[in-house]
Amino acid sequence: MLDTLAPPADGSAPALAAVLARAILSGQMPAGSDFPREKDLCERFAVSRNRLRNALASLVTTGLVERTAGRGSRVRDVTDWHLLDPMMSDWLAGLAHPDPRLVREIYAFRLSAEPQVAELAAMASDGHDLARLENAFAGMRGTAASGLHQQHAEHDVAFHQGIYQATHNLVWRQMGHLLRPSIIALIQHSQHHADSLEDSLERHRRVMEAIRLRQPETARQAARAVLERTATDLGLMPESTSPTEGYPA
Amino acid sequence: MLDTLAPPADGSAPALAAVLARAILSGQMPAGSDFPREKDLCERFAVSRNRLRNALASLVTTGLVERTAGRGSRVRDVTDWHLLDPMMSDWLAGLAHPDPRLVREIYAFRLSAEPQVAELAAMASDGHDLARLENAFAGMRGTAASGLHQQHAEHDVAFHQGIYQATHNLVWRQMGHLLRPSIIALIQHSQHHADSLEDSLERHRRVMEAIRLRQPETARQAARAVLERTATDLGLMPESTSPTEGYPA
DNA sequence: ATGATAGTTAATGTCAGACATTTTGCAAGA
């Protein structure tokens, strides 16, 4: 677990917290298992107890570990993790191989939420929001053909975050933090066919247009279309595209 | 601001953090203003620098304040607050007079999200989820007539949280934390007319029934109906109940 | 006068060591 882990390049407290967090997020440490003692971790990473405790405090506030005096630290269950904490998003985004179940959960959320978000954006956006969207879209188009996957992903993140921002709602805005880890995790496994990228671009453009023209229902459907292909790949789409009554038990 | 603030009854670090946080959340300290120095706060609350720094660390992780060495601490803007942090929810829920704008923002989110949440719940809930809902509903009914507003609110929270849980999605679940502050803040100003309570109960029951019968679309509409009255009171409802295309700029 | 520069001050960040508190397990005794 942690024995084979590389110490952080930067010796800062946040960097140390990221290393420890990723040991849990990568799925190696089962829920309920004991987390190493302070003393051992201090020696392992050659840091003072103070710094280490600061790092551990981050793991506690994000719900990754639970500490009790006299007892020790243990890894908490996935259901207790604060996935919406921005710190958590950073850690997840930097993960080479995030837990596929986590990726699915987050994407399932986006699939159910973003159509509504786009609808709200179409009702509440202003010129500033549209400028951000256009800028991000231009960036996506500019990095589509070439092999600049990383930069393309960043513009992709900026585009979707722009939609969340355009709702002008404090809560939805905060949720935009989830986008980076979600998008970063998915570009690893996507094909990057030229035609698929063109298609994806066109779908993004339709969302932007609907928001610009203040067509909430169109924006909702366009946002859904953006997420559909990946959702199908992840096995998240039901057979019937529209939910019907009398769903079987 | 903090000079006239009562020290926490319990001397624990979380309690101290709550006191400091509420000084900001109550809206007294404007964004960008300086937060008191460690030294002063230590004297004011008669705690060691260690405890105080722990408390301040909580304010930093929730995005309430920003600290830089040599410069000091300042209050951050509302848009930077991590409203989805469970700690934040606790602080908000304990607030006697939360900022009305914040209450509105959170409720506006719920109004746009909970119909979708109920729809998901109708598709994914199991017996355990339904038992929780029934239990909470029974609690609501049992405390409706009498003057047990506090307990009624708690059952109300449990009911809505049960819906979020029933989605069986990690992200939506986390969002259930927002319910307590939202509901607690709103019972203060609601009328508690007997007929209004009866009506509210009936609307809740319909949501539960739709989830039990696995009728997603019905659940969606029922959830919307639950939120509608309060939304109107808060001025969040548009004139036309269904959004139409060509929304004017 | 102005601008760069070095020193001063005041705030937060870090360290080290001792001590306090809590939990757990063990062991002796009623």
Add this chain to the structure above:
DNA sequence: TCTTGCAAAATGTCTGACATTAACTATCAT
């Protein structure tokens, strides 16, 4: 067997000193 008490081990807290950073200030050269 149950209880009580003790000892060990972990996290939590306190204290004082020092490090680091950022803003301010005074000085000096141009």
